[in-house]
Amino acid sequence: MKSSCYIPSGCSISAMMSESGKRIDGRAITKSIALMHDRSNGLGGGFAAYGIYPRYAEQYAFHMMFNSFEAKGIFEDYLKDHFYIVHDEEIPTRPGAVYEEDTSGINIEYGMNPITESPVLWRYFVDVPGNRTQFVSESEYVFEKVMEINSKIEGAFVASSGKNMGIFKGLGYPEDIAAFYNLDEYKAYIWTAHGRFPTNTPGWWGGAHPFGLLDWSIVHNGEISSYGINKRYLEPFGYRMELKTDTEVVAYLFDLLVRRHNMPIKTAISALSAPFWKNIDKMPERERKIITAIRQVYGSALLNGPYSIVLGHSRGIVGFNDRIKLRPMTCARKDDMLYMSSEESAIREIEPKPDTVWSPRAGTPVIGELYEEVE
Amino acid sequence: MVKRIDCKNLYYRHLNKIIQDEAESGETEFILDNLNGQRYLGTGINKNVNITVNGTPGNDCAVFMNGPSLTINGNAQDMIANTMNMGKITVHGNVGDVVGYGMRGGKLFIKGNVGYRAGIHMKEYKSQIPVIISGGTARDFLGEYMAGGIFILLGIDNDSEIITGDYLGTGMHGGVIYIRGDVENDTLGKEVKKLDIDEEDRKILRQYLTEYCQDFGFDVDKIMSKPFIKLLPLSSRPYENLYVY
Secondary structure, eight states: OGGGSOOOOOOEEEEEEETTOOOEETHHHHHHHHHTGGGOOSSOEEEEEESOOGGGTTSEEEEEEESSHHHHHHHHHHHHHHSEEEEEEEOOOOTTOOOOSOTTSHHHHHOOOOOOOOOEEEEEEEEOOGGGGSSSOHHHHHHHHHHHHHHHSTTEEEEEOOBSEEEEEESSOHHHHHHHTTGGGOEESEEEEEEOOOSSSOOOTTTSSOEEETTEEEEEEEOOTTHHHHHHHHGGGTOOOOSSOTTHHHHHHHIIIIIISOOOHHHHHHHHTOOOHHHHTTSOHHHHHHHHHHHHHTGGGOOOSSEEEEEEETTEEEEEEOTTOOSOOEEEEETTEEEEESSHHHHHTTOSSOSEEEOOOTTOOEEEEOOSOOO | OEEEEEOTTOOHHHHHHHHHHHHHTTOOEEEEEEEESOOSTTTTOOSOOEEEEEEEOOTTTTTTOEEEEEEEESOOOTTTTTTOOEEEEEESSOOOSSTTTTOOSSEEEESSOOOTTTTTTOOOBTTBOOEEEESSOOOSSTTTTOEEEEEEEOOTTOTTSOOOOSSBTTTOOEEEEEEESOOOGGGBOTTEEEEEOOHHHHHHHHHHHHHHHHHHTOOHHHHHTSOEEEEEESOSOTTTTTOOO
């Protein structure tokens, strides 16, 4: 039935954050993204969660996907050569599980879409050996290794590599991915979610959103038309685009601009989602000079095309749009909670009475920041 | 009789089918409770039924709508009144982007703000003239490619501020946009000119705003007491020299 009918899709994103650092289980974010079921088509769903591994908060948590146990073996040899493995385990999953709540009424209409097949999914909590960081910083070391794994170890992909965070993604509808990964058993102060409707690139496990590198995660609705320019710009800095999806460059651009070039996030967004020249001309002199310099230096980091994006990192979330708002984004606040979503109804599904609801201006980031420490 | 429907977790296709079937068998009053995110509300009913929505309707609300009156107690999302033909929508809140896309008849009255690209490609034919009124502010590309119809923007709570975004009326080649207050000249699209309103305009404004103010409890004289400007297209065929055959 499903294949023969019109699918009114177009990707969905949803994000929630407790700015006071309260940790919340994965049921609410699942319910929110499930309401927008019709925006995705079952070819990708995923979640990023921050604060889920307090026991291993000091270790880099590698969420891995392997095409085979052979790839896993090769990867583990590599990992042992470059890191101390503090702990490793299979990522607990429930093959055949489905989202059982009927949030959007979709289950009655179409039946269930269980996730039955998956790559080998494993997680590793690792320390960087002290003698390896004589000449490079720890984060730089991890970055180099992630790029090497993705590009050199056949059939092994890093889904996420930050501390006290993880990305859970795969091929399926997002709510079923949540059931598959038991996300109700994780508690996080930041959750981001994505339902995918792939347009230009294949739907596969590694290509689902969020995209992660170190602390960063990205969910994205839209299309990065400037992918080619961004890719060529990033490659000389050591980034390897191996995941066959345009969104990958967004995660790496934030890593380059914020982590390596020490740019404040807001400034980085003025490079990625830069103001038009006609508006720059109207700015006060100091601001005009700064933005002009950013556009000149970081011209190849400009993201062109339609997009709404939520960036996640350990201290907060940032939502922003392309400059002429070609993709939807609605935000809401309630007490210490900040919500961002493709549709207002997806926020109201989990917070029926927000204090404020608003649609941010194109190119203007909405920023959520931790103001207390994580509980 | 009033048909009251609890829409909690009801899939949009079921909900719309229930309303269509009930309307077909003579029901004229509907109240939809706990509605959240269901799409395409009010479509496929070629009758003058009244539908009251308590909640947040999903995208493409009133798409192709042909007759019904929709009262929305809450905000509406993107694409409301897409290609709407006849009927009336009253929104007691804000609406999202791309409202009234290709709208060709009927009324869309919004108490609050509209998002980006409001009134894009509205059109009219003889006496069939669509009307959108927003009591709040608009973002960029208001009236983009507008080919007909009337758009009125009031900015009721923003008396001292500019209530429009950039690229006003870009590609506009028909219809009229009335704005209470003024706009910045460098935000005008290349295809529109800004004019003062005349007596004929005041008559049109008073006619629609009287009905609008009754719906939302505003004072029409107070709203009319502030000056308006209007935006008209410079040409009915702005792109005729753009393409070579």
